[in-house]
Amino acid sequence: MAVTKKRKAVDAKLDKAKIYTLAEAAAMVKQVNTTKFDSSVDVHIRLGVDPKKADQAIRGTVNLPHGTGKTKKVLVLCTPDKEAEAKAAGADFVGLEEFVQKIESGWTDIDVVIATPSVMPKIGKLGKILGPRNLMPNPKTGTVTNDVANAVNEVKGGKIAFKIDKAGIIHASVGRVSFEPKKLAENAQELINALVRMKPVTAKGTYLKGIHIAATMGPGLPVDTKSVVS
Numbered sequence: 001m002a003v004t005k006k007r008k009a010v011d012a013k014l015d016k017a018k019i020y021t022l023a024e025a026a027a028m029v030k031q032v033n034t035t036k037f038d039s040s041v042d043v044h045i046r047l048g049v050d051p052k053k054a055d056q057a058i059r060g061t062v063n064l065p066h067g068t069g070k071t072k073k074v075l076v077l078c079t080p081d082k083e084a085e086a087k088a089a090g091a092d093f094v095g096l097e098e099f100v101q102k103i104e105s106g107w108t109d110i111d112v113v114i115a116t117p118s119v120m121p122k123i124g125k126l127g128k129i130l131g132p133r134n135l136m137p138n139p140k141t142g143t144v145t146n147d148v149a150n151a152v153n154e155v156k157g158g159k160i161a162f163k164i165d166k167a168g169i170i171h172a173s174v175g176r177v178s179f180e181p182k183k184l185a186e187n188a189q190e191l192i193n194a195l196v197r198m199k200p201v202t203a204k205g206t207y208l209k210g211i212h213i214a215a216t217m218g219p220g221l222p223v224d225t226k227s228v229v230s
Contacts, residue, residue: 014219021227025213026185030177032218038069039177039216043188045170045195046210049203056203058170059163061141062194066183067158069176072111074155075099076148077119077137086114089152096122103129110135112161114143114151134163162191168209170195177215188213192228 020028026041033039049056075093076086077100086094093099093110096119103126113130115123115137123137130136137143141161145151162172174187192211199207211228212220 014221019222019224022188022211022213022223023181023185025221025223026188027181028221029184029213029215029218030181032221033177033215035177035215035217039218040068040070040173041175041177041179041184041213041215042171042173043191044212044214044220045172045192045208047164047168047170047195047203048206048209049164049168049200051164051166051168053202056200057164058195058198058200059138059140059161060194060198061159061161062191063154064158064160064174064187064190066175066179066187068160068173068187069179070111070173072155073109074152075110075113076152077113077115077123078148079116079118082116082146082148086148086152089149090156091148091152100126108133108135112143112155113137114145114148114155116146116148117144120144134161160191162195174213184213189228196229 014032029041047058049058051057073092074090076082076091077096078086078094079096083094100123108129113135120137127136142151142154160172162170164170172191174191175184196207208225208229211223211225213223214220
């Protein structure tokens with residue numbers, strides 16, 4: 001495959017032997033971006049855990065101090081008495097039966113689904129559709145709650161959910177290329193801090209095994225794990 005001029009220019013800026021600090025990587029990711037649109041900046045963190053073990057299948061949420069730069073579309077599934085509260089908080093879609101039917105028909109044009117506990121029995125059947133897309137409401141991520149207003153506000157304000165994959169890696173968006181490097185680094189650090197706090201007591205050996213940061217279609221920049229742990 002022929003190497004494009006843009007890629008050659010990117011490669012010229014990179015020191016392939018270098019391991020970056022988080023601050024350096026956040027600055028470099030902007031310099032090596034090749035897209036014309038405002039690319040997402042993602043962090044990929046390999047953890048020293050066994051995702052097959054229930055107590056090491058890490059998942060949770062974190063509030064990024066500077067948000068993600070993306071306006072998330074939120075669906076709230078609730079009873080009629082909660083609809084006004086959800087709408088006032090800024091939910092994009094609110095209801096129950098109508099949206100259950102839409103999802104069963106294949107509609108998933110949403111980023112987050114929040115549900116009240118009372119409707120969970122009615123939406124359990126949606127797990128086969130929402131689960132693989134990481135959209136199924138879950139108490140562990142704060143998306144099953146009676147306080148729908150707070151849940152919507154948190155998501156709109158920069159709260160993200162993360163879940164370890166089968167390879168033991170956490171993938172999460174921490175901003176956009178247009179962000180200042182300092183804000184990208186602070187968002188990434190907040191995610192890392194959350195993961196460190198969640199380290200399972202049964203996890204042995206090195207916990208943070210590898211960290212890379214990359215923009216959409218950009219090269220992955222390795223981050224020195226020692227630079228992110230205080």
